[in-house]
Amino acid sequence: MDWLAVSDAEWTAILLSLRVATVAMICSLPFALVVAMLLARGRFWGKTLLNGLVHLPLILPPVVTGFLLLLLFGRRGPLGAFFADYFGLVFSFRWTGAALACAVMAFPLMVRSIRLSIEAVDRKLEDAATTLGASPVWVFATVTLPLIIPGIIAGMIIAFAKAMGEFGATITFVSNIPGETQTLSAAIYTFTQVPGGDAGAMRLTIISVIISMAALIFSELLATFAARRVAAQ
């Protein structure tokens, strides 16, 4: 059973992947909520354009997305320089860049899930809340938000899963640096590129399956719980 022993380097890759996926999921949530709200409810010029832009990472080859990120958020890219100068936040060849790549790739999935749940909210309930004296912000906080919680949870889990599996955009944008940007997928890829790396690839594959299954079961549990709270009328 020696081959099952996970080395330190592999642990690093696993923990890094978890960190990258979690940060990607949490940081993109507020943006996804706003964009989903705009797409579901907004009536403005350029809505189709926004919709297309959000879905772009889903359609483009991941390598292209990674390259575009490199152009925009690289150290000399317009946005990269801005974040580095004003926030001290560097993306290129850092784990933060991996998180950004994963967030961008998972964004359309999260927006889609939240948008569908917003569209399913009965707006008559929101009208009722308004007539009871709730301002639009309160209506959102006390009626809309509780009713879309299942959609938000589903969106977060699917974004997390997508981020765990992200490979193309990440490796293009931040490369494959052990301990900094080498995620689970990249580590498996590296193992398959060297002779005798099969055992290592197998170990990480098993761990990857376990994490994915755990996320799935967790999301099912949460969804059941949320659905029970928001029982249909």
Next chain:
Amino acid sequence: MSLTVETRHQLGNFSLDAAFTSDGGVTALFGRSGSGKTSLINIIAGLLKPESGRVLLDGDVIADSDRRIFTPVHRRRFGYVFQEARLFPHLSVRRNLAYGRWFAGKSGWGSDFTRIVDMLGIGHLLERNPSALSGGERQRVAIGRALLAAPRLLLMDEPLAALDEARKAEILPYLERLRDDAGIPIVYVSHSVGEVARLARRVVVLENGRVTASGAAAEVLSAPAATLATGRREAGVLLEGEVEGTDPTHELTTVRVGRERLRIAGVSATAGSRLRLHIAARDVMLATTRPVEISALNVLEGRILTLTSDEDGSVDVRVNCGDATIAARITRFSRDALQLVPGRTVYAIIKSVAIDH
């Protein structure tokens, strides 16, 4: 309290151009579906912004398109009871009821809560989820929720329309108590003559987005069929009387209308209380001699005032029976066979069970 509403609004092919005033109590907006009742009440609530118009309550300008005033819905403090209860599915009944409290900013809330919960008989439902309530219970909770937001005006859009007869009968007494006890002016949308007859002080009749009649309930509801937008099926007269007493063995209540006495079935009213009766013209028979040995309990002697023919072969006959005028719809054939002319003495026969109250 006074409410003034004037509005003009275009919705596709439908144009709404209506105005009415109310001085408190229950004002019924009455008309067929599609006559613009719901649009009008949504304009009062602020859920629909009309192209032009005004809403005034007690001298406060709530909305005025000329002066570019438009108070947002959540600052109007107009309670709204919708056709479907629209309870929040993620909150318990208690928290649904309490929803408006956050925004009403009113002291003495606890006593209001108890009083309103008692009045609506929903005390035993507080910890339940809306999905576990019957239709009638949901609607009562919705009424309580609107009242607990301490509204200045209560809007009700066919609150009983989605319910079956039994549930309607269950809620109507609560609405009467609400009208008599709460002291909040109510605008009540309905297409049911029975409900309007029972609740409203004033009636505004809408047809195709226009007001075709308005005034005191007894006048408007007793007007000849043609002015009533609901269709002639429900046309009739509205009488107001005083309950004299109840015969418990037969469950019959005697109501005095002027000098006449009417016996009606299935009412629970205490002696001395006022009661409104709606008698549909189609439920009234006429005879030229006093009928004997018939099951109908109310036979009123009177004189024919007018006869109005309709295109479909029916005739509306108005009969003055002392202090009450009764309308009867009969066929042209019967008119000719009985030789009915104004001034002739006839007997109006009304089945006790046919009277709406």
